[in-house]
Amino acid sequence: MPYKLAGPIDWSRLLAITTSIAVAVLIVTGCASRLPTATAFPGTSTSSVLDTPALTRLNRLLDKTLDSAPLETTLWGVDVRSIDRHEQIFTRNPDVLLTPASTLKIITLAVASQQLGWNDRFETVLFTNGHIERNVLHGDLIARGSGDPTIDNDVLTSWAQKLRNQGIHQVNGNIIGDDRVAIGETVRRGSTSPQPRLGFGWSWDDLAFGFAAPVGPLQYHENVVAIRITPNRAIDLPAEIFIQNAGSGLTLLNQTTTTSRREPSLIQLQRAAGKAELVVSGSIGGGTSAIIRPVSVANPTSFFVQALRESLEAEGVVVSGNAVDIDHLTKTQQASATNGLQRLLENQSEPLSTIAVDMMKRSQNLFAESIYRRLGFSFGDTGSAVVAQVLDDWGIQRNRAIVVDGSGLSRYNYLTASALTDILVQLHQNALDQNLFLATLPIASQDGTLRNRFKGTAATGNVHAKTGSMSHVRSLAGYVKTADGERLAFSILANNFSADSTDVVNAIDDFVSALATMSRGSF
Secondary structure, eight states: OOOOOOSSOOHHHHHHHHHHHHHHHHHSTTOOSSOOOOOSOOSOOSSOSOOOHHHHHHHHHHHHHHHSTTOTTOEEEEEEEETTTTEEEEEESTTSOBOOGGGGHHHHHHHHHHHTOTTOOOEEEEEESSEEETTEEESOEEEEESOOTTOOHHHHHHHHHHHHHTTOOEEOSOEEEETTOBTTBSSOTTOOSOOOOSOTTOOGGGTTBGGGOOOOSSOOGGGEEEEEEEOOSSTTSOOEEEESSTTOOOEEEEEEEEEOTTSOOEEEEEOOTTOOEEEEEEEEETTSOOEEEEEEOSOHHHHHHHHHHHHHHHTTOEEOSOEEEGGGSOHHHHHHHTSSOEEEEEEEOOOHHHHHHHHHHHTOHHHHHHHHHHHHHHTTSOHHHHHHHHHHHTTOOTTTEEOOOSSSOOTTOEEOHHHHHHHHHHHTTSHHHHHHHHTTSOBTTTSGGGTTSSTTSTTTTTOEEEEEEETTEEEEEEEEEOTTOOEEEEEEEEESOOSOHHHHHHHHHHHHHHHHTOOTTTO
């Protein structure tokens, strides 16, 4: 059964969705709001549908690429299909469940584009519970968000300027971040605890880093701050550490040492789940340049309201109170603060089609997690439940796709190469989806995570694909055109390798480059 939106109908959004559907129908007659169930490919074949000399030679070359030393222990999952001819080109273990890393973002975006729409936007709203008298707001400012991961200093500065233009020169109250509100629900159903900010199954030793930033309804600066590590003037003394952004909520435990200039610098970061203490250890060479590392904040809501408070004061709006997460107030204080709210300002994000470009090109995990959670909130369920139901509707059951987060950071995600290729093929059948999805993918030798790959090969400017990378996992999935201009969809998952990751990436690139040189007549 398709999911239905929870909560009251937003008629303006419904009109926008209806218009988008009408446009899509004009582009491709009969296109649907859901991807069709895959029926063109069996997904379990281990040999090419075609038996031609050209494809036979290609398969031998591809086999040799995957089996070359030192890749003997690598577990490969590969599925290559011709979009134009509806034929299978090459497979290896296409239905074995493997860890996908960031190629999982393909599923997150595919489901979101069909369920929420390419024009879907995050909304963040600023309320007050007070009144304005003689340029003074007697009351609090309360921010409520839906998980917009793109809010930066420009948005908060714009808010501060607009409030001042409305005659507010002083706020005689607190700046409160209300992260209890989610799309589709007024309050998390039956929940009395803060919303989980980390993905299910994320590695504990990733949590200090910016790429594993926590998620929340209110987010600012991608929930990341920078720390600056400077060597001490004297050997054997701790380095000097400075957090460059205020409001991170982090406390520092400095376990670093300044060594001689000749010794290499090695800085390690560690932060336990749910803890604000960031442990910085290791060494830095005396007299060397400072080391700057992006780290995740402890509490996205507190980070957001602190940044808003600073933006207000920078624009000449004096704030008498504090910047607080509503979860840190008592129940009585929460009820009082959110009684009789009046809407002051709102911010609409760019549409999903624009946000997705940044998400896929940079492989931005916070964007993917925010979209994944928005799916759950919008349909009154969890992101994993919505994704699982939609995949099932598309003919991709749990034995081919186990999805527990939106970014691919979790080790509990498992996909088959055939499931990924199913989605890639079907997205190409609809002109609207094809164009918008293709625009999000990194381009070989040109941008994103493929900027420095495939240089000087037939894949340059040709391959559009999503990368994936974590320890002992490398993956690539997307599209390539052959020498004949034939469009292919491919998914390559490499797991459990003992070889250097560079060797695995080179093999993947050689494989895809061979596809780009394929000619049915003369290969």
